[in-house]
Amino acid sequence: MYDFKLQSINLKNEKEKNEVYRFLEQFQLTLDKDVDYTVVLRDGNETIKATCSKEKNIFKCFAISEDLRGENVTSSLISHLIDKAFEEGIYHNFVFTKPDKIKIFTALNFKLIYEVEEAALLEYGIYDINKSLNKMIDRYSINPQSLKGALVMNCNPFTKGHRYIIEEAAKRCEEVLVFIVEEDRSIFPFKHRYSIVKEGVKDLTNVTVVPGGEYIISSATFPNYFIRKEDDRMRAYQNVDCNIFGKYFCSRFNIDKRFVGEEPYCNVTNSYNQTLKDIMPKYGVEVIELKRKKNDEEFISASKVRELIRNNKMDKVRELVPEVTWNFLNSQLGKEISERIKISNSPH
Incomplete structure (x- = not known):
């Protein structure tokens, strides 16, 4: 991922938040109002190419540009969120995602707890259910x-x-x-x-x-x-x-x-x-x-x-x-x- 950089977003800055909103809207997604940390991946032109967020120990609001799929971007984003949670003393995390994304997260050592037609819940960390x-x-x-x-x-x-x-x-x-x-x-x-x-x-x-x-x-x-x-x-x-x-x-x-x-x-x-x-x-x-x-x-x-x-x-x-x-x-x-x-x- 040469020429790309991860950058945390200042959630108190409306301009930075709105930039994330606009990026997520391309995927029919939105930024949940209760997130406490958001990170983006920018290219050499400072354009957002991927993002993810967390609310305490819940990871959410993932999106990756089509041209970066398969570039291990998800792994980089997840690793960054895990490190951030670790800094905050959080050693057990959850992710809600669409069922068609389960394989992406299980490949990153998340464990599936349950899936229904509309959503799946997975966990990662030092213990399980x-x-x-x-x-x-x-x-x-x-x-x-x-x-x-x-x-x-x-x-x-x-x-x-x-x-x-x-x-x-x-x-x-x-x-x-x-x-x-x-x-x-x-x-x-x-x-x-x-x-x-x-x-x-x-x-x-x-x-x-x-x-x-x-x-x-x-x-x-x-x-x-x-x-x-x-x-x-x-x-x-x-x-x-x-x-x-x-x-x-x-x-x-x-x-x-x-x-x-x-x-x-x-x-x-x-x-x-x-x-x-x-x-x-x-x-x-x-x-x-x-x-x-x-x-x-x-x-x-x-x-x-x-x-x-x-x-x-x-x-x-x-x-x-x-x-x-x-x-x-x-x-x-x-x-x-x-x-x-x-x-x-x-x-x-």
Whole structure:
């Protein structure tokens, strides 16, 4: 690649960013708004001939000019991103890509986790999904031989509705695993969501609360750059996420029931629940949809709690959350988070 040079882009410089946007548009791609590092390959005329980006440990937004295909450009770009991640203390990386690009990445020692018609997820680094789940078993003393029920929750924040669904699962199963979504895209940070739920169900002796890890995927993580239509992107996300849970989590932890709360308001959650119902049976897993708990004839939800906090109706909040959540909200950190909710329009 003589006469070519790799150059990092200043993402705060609109001129430099727009140059990358224009290059990606040639391939019907876009630059995801949440990337934190972008590199380009320029020729002797300073023209961009290839680019890639990352968001934390997720590689994305790849494009290479047709005249450079087969010139080991992908290898150079990936090596550069891996080195950059390494500098940041990140030793395990993911890439979402189109299925027809899988061979390119497996040739660079990425391992395929799962592919669907629209997208594939691969990983690279010091461990893989199977090692990660084995580590969970050891760390949280999970018996892989016993049958279990499972729930995946964000708990942003933990409500009496969450507590009710966990209780119902605990009544129907000898053991229950509650996976708390670990990705920090919520107004309540993961470490606090996790500790609040753990404290909030400690009386349920057959329930184990476990961090979800990197393999329970958030829809917010799923790439915009090559799946432009929101419906297509959501369908791909749901298929990847549900199949990863079935293929890896359910088989490794011996899960035969997945519990979800009925969703009276959110079409996206309804769609996700339906995808679970379609996919889980092929892994021998029953999906049990439970009616949500009500308060004054209104369903309890974390979004409702955040809305009440935003409107400073803390007396109403107290009716919807367990004591452990209420105590957190009245701590110094809880009050700071409440203030952020009041000035934020974010649904998360």
